[in-house]
Every structure is written in C-alpha cells, then in structure tokens.
Amino acid sequence: MNTKINELQPKNVFKFFKQISEIPHASKDMQRISDYCVEFAKNNGLEYIQDEHYNVIIKKPASKGYEHLPAVIIQGHLDMVAEKLGSSDFDFSKDALQLEIDGDFLYAKDTTLGGDDGIAIAYALAILEDDSLKHPAIEAVFTIDEEIGLIGANLIDTSSLQGKYLLNIDSEEEGILLTSCAGGISVINELEVETTDATGVSGTIKISGLIGGHSGVEIQKGRANANKIAGDIILRTKDIMYVVFMDGGKKDNAICREARIDFVTPKDNVKQITDMINEIRNEYISRYEGIEDSIEITVEFGEVKTVKALTKDVATRAARLMFESKNGVVAMSKQVQNLVETSLNIGVLTQTADKITIIFSVRSSIESEKMAVVKELNCLATSLNINYVLNGDYPGWAYKEDSKLREIMSKVYKDMYNEDVTIDAIHAGLECGLFVSKIPGLDAISFGPNIYDIHTPMERLSVSSTKRVYEYIIAVLEAFNCEEQ
Numbered sequence: 001m002n003t004k005i006n007e008l009q010p011k012n013v014f015k016f017f018k019q020i021s022e023i024p025h026a027s028k029d030m031q032r033i034s035d036y037c038v039e040f041a042k043n044n045g046l047e048y049i050q051d052e053h054y055n056v057i058i059k060k061p062a063s064k065g066y067e068h069l070p071a072v073i074i075q076g077h078l079d080m081v082a083e084k085l086g087s088s089d090f091d092f093s094k095d096a097l098q099l100e101i102d103g104d105f106l107y108a109k110d111t112t113l114g115g116d117d118g119i120a121i122a123y124a125l126a127i128l129e130d131d132s133l134k135h136p137a138i139e140a141v142f143t144i145d146e147e148i149g150l151i152g153a154n155l156i157d158t159s160s161l162q163g164k165y166l167l168n169i170d171s172e173e174e175g176i177l178l179t180s181c182a183g184g185i186s187v188i189n190e191l192e193v194e195t196t197d198a199t200g201v202s203g204t205i206k207i208s209g210l211i212g213g214h215s216g217v218e219i220q221k222g223r224a225n226a227n228k229i230a231g232d233i234i235l236r237t238k239d240i241m242y243v244v245f246m247d248g249g250k251k252d253n254a255i256c257r258e259a260r261i262d263f264v265t266p267k268d269n270v271k272q273i274t275d276m277i278n279e280i281r282n283e284y285i286s287r288y289e290g291i292e293d294s295i296e297i298t299v300e301f302g303e304v305k306t307v308k309a310l311t312k313d314v315a316t317r318a319a320r321l322m323f324e325s326k327n328g329v330v331a332m333s334k335q336v337q338n339l340v341e342t343s344l345n346i347g348v349l350t351q352t353a354d355k356i357t358i359i360f361s362v363r364s365s366i367e368s369e370k371m372a373v374v375k376e377l378n379c380l381a382t383s384l385n386i387n388y389v390l391n392g393d394y395p396g397w398a399y400k401e402d403s404k405l406r407e408i409m410s411k412v413y414k415d416m417y418n419e420d421v422t423i424d425a426i427h428a429g430l431e432c433g434l435f436v437s438k439i440p441g442l443d444a445i446s447f448g449p450n451i452y453d454i455h456t457p458m459e460r461l462s463v464s465s466t467k468r469v470y471e472y473i474i475a476v477l478e479a480f481n482c483e484e485q
Helices: 003-007 011-021 031-043 115-129 151-155 226-237 267-287 312-324 367-383 404-417 432-438 463-484
Strands: 047-050 056-060 072-077 099-102 105-108 138-143 165-168 176-181 183-192 195-208 242-248 259-265 296-310 328-332 340-351 355-364 387-394 422-426 443-446 460-462
Touching: 003 011, 003 099, 011 031, 011 115, 011 463, 031 047, 031 056, 031 115, 056 115, 072 115, 072 463, 105 463, 115 138, 115 460, 115 463, 151 387, 151 432, 165 404, 165 432, 165 463, 176 404, 176 432, 183 312, 183 367, 195 226, 195 242, 195 267, 226 242, 226 259, 226 267, 226 312, 226 340, 242 312, 259 267, 259 296, 267 296, 296 312, 312 340, 312 355, 312 367, 328 367, 340 367, 355 367, 367 387, 404 443, 404 463, 432 443, 460 463
Parallel strands: 072 138, 072 165, 165 443, 176 422
Antiparallel strands: 047 056, 056 138, 099 105, 105 460, 176 443, 183 355, 183 387, 195 259, 195 296, 242 259, 242 296, 242 340, 328 340, 340 355
C-alpha cells in the first residue's frame, strides 16, 4: 500500500476509502464490508439497521439549527466490479486492493479500483463522523450488489427512511447532475453441455487487449466485445476443430475485454487454423482502427490429446447466439441529443461441466423498447434450443419537472464555481429509479467525482476532483437551511 495515500486530501475521505479497499467487497461478497459499516456506526454511537441481505442504513441527527428540515439520504452501493488483468493472480475473495498514486490519480495495481462506488461510502462515512458540519438529519443508505442488477436497492425496506431528498453518489463526471436514467434487465441463456471424444493437437485461442468498460456509460464508443469475436471465431473454425472450453467476461454490465477458446484439431489443420486466426486478427484490427489500439487474437498449440470436447452442435449453437444477436447501441434517443436510448451487451460467457451460460445486459429509457430487445433475444435463443430466464429487472428514472434538490444543487455549484452545472441524463442504470419508486415524492440527483475507465483494471479516481466534490456536498447540505427558510 502506498503510504502517500495517508496524505491525500480530504484526509477523512481517503482514510475511509483506504479502509474500504482493504476489505474484499466484490459483488456477492457483501458481509465483511457490511459489517465494517455497522462497526463504524457502533463506534460513533449512531443508529443503524442491517438487514438480512446486508444492506445498511446509518442515521445521524440534524446539526443545531437544522432540526426542522427534512432528512437527506446519502446513498451508494457497497459492491465493486471485480476485474483484473489476465496476467494477475490477485484474489478478490481475500486480497486487499493495492492502491497506487500517479499524479492526480488513485488506482489499484492490476485490478479495478472500486471507486465505483467506494467513494460514495467514504464520503458518507466522513460526513457521519464529522460533528463540525452543518446539515439536516442524514440517512446514509448502503446497498448490496448494485453491479449485478441493483439487487440491494430492490430488496431494501425503505419504510424507516424519512428523507425527502436523495443524493446518489454513483456517477463519474464532476460538474454533471444526472436527473434520469435508463431501466435494464439481464437475460441469462443456458444450454446443456454435450460432449464427444476428440483426438488432436490441443490449442488455445485468446482474445485480449480490448479496452472494455461500463456497458451503460461507454457502450456508445463502439468498442469491441471479446465474446462477440469469440462467437465469430468458433463459427469460422467449426469444421476444422472441436471446442473443448469457452470463457469470456465476468459481469453482464461490463463490455467483455478478454475471451478464451480451448480446442483440439487434427495435426493437418494446425497451419490452416494459424492462418485463419491471423486473418481474423487483422480483420478486427482494421475494423476497430482508431477505437481499439491493442487488439490481440492469438493461438498457441500444445500436445496431442484425446479429450471430451463439446459436440459441434452445442458449440455452434452457443456461438450463433453470441454472433447473431445484436451488440452495442440498438437505438439513440430521439429527444435527447447523443443519449443512447437502447443497448445490448454480451457480458458473460462461462462453461461448467454441465452447462454453458451466456448473459446479456439490456438497457433502455423506454420500457417497451427494452422488452422488444428482450423478445428478439428470446426468439433467437428459442430457435437455437437454448433456455433463458430474465433477472434483475429494474425501472428507469424519469426526469422530475419540479425539483427543489436540483435548484439547490445548481445554485450552490454556481456560487462555488461561477458557472452553471450541467443537467443531464444517462443510459446506465442507477438505483435512483428504485428508490423513487419506493418513496413517494422523493427528489433525487446522481453525481460524483471524476472516475475514468470504471469496470476495468485501468480505473482511476481523480484526487483533486474527489476533494472538490466533497466540498460541494458539504456546501449543499449546509445550503438546505437557507433554501427552506
């Protein structure tokens, strides 16, 4: 751990961020980070609720002079996307993130940083700990498993919350207030593994070097998807090799950066496969010129083996689902310039002894369009005799015409920086939609400091932006008293 992190400002925020980074908190591994938040509440004499899912609510009374104001909810999610470089042996289930500093940026060596959304938790804990601040009653809400379908926000009981305003600190561009977002759903496709004995030279095809990124934030950038490429490769080579194993991507909301295909082939086909892979690599390098600068598609051969390989039928059906489905932007908004309306991402490809699983993330700001894409996917899966289930359906978040919170935050920003804040919408899914649907009349804004390349090992958090946004939050909380009088 870089000791210079202890000197970063604001110290209390980075103190908590460092502590969070030392606790494994990938999606589905929530108890330890949840218990950490509970221990914080106990140590600071604050009221808390920890539900059976490990969602946490911590409440702090209003400071003097703010007792008459409605409570403010400060909200973020406890889980992080667990992505690492293919060469890394980092274990997200037990290892602490290795934080490093490069100029203005904080990052984690070889892995995602977890700024999405550890910075929200750090901000909230710093505010809860600091009794010198002026603010209405605070209700800090920390949800689980946001990255795999907004699960915590869907499950949490909000009946104990009195807040009228929601500060969702889960955006990654300073100076922008998000006021609406798309809804989404995951489509999980499964087909049974069927095998046949196959003898030949063993080999592995690897797709790597892709940029990847968040499928809600960066889908419009036209980046390559390794699972889509894998489907193409399997279909092109299906007559001259047997697929033994296929794998690509861990999160349905991350654009797949790496994929792998293990195979066996008759010795006479080694040169043909080598030539085909070189041809495919050159084709994709040309296709993504100016977008992807480091595409690598390689093949390595091993010894002659007799193995249990996938039948040609199973491998082909899986590949067709990936290759023939849409991927990326499906439609742009007709109302908001440069806003993606509907998209589809092939995020996960996994194989076990029994089944192959392919998971898509579908997003749209229009519910009917979201379900139209789902229906099209399901029709393709049915035609290929592939079973599917829908999971993690969450609503979009509609723009609120009359927003007191937007007025306060816009005024404070103008006063602090002598320029107007940007009011915007986002294609990514945010928990705001679920909280607004659960709490009638809730006024919500999503915002945050500058974080780049989230959901990838290149993720980095701007230290100076983190400081400015913290000062902005403190000023917004203090401004509620002026606005309500």
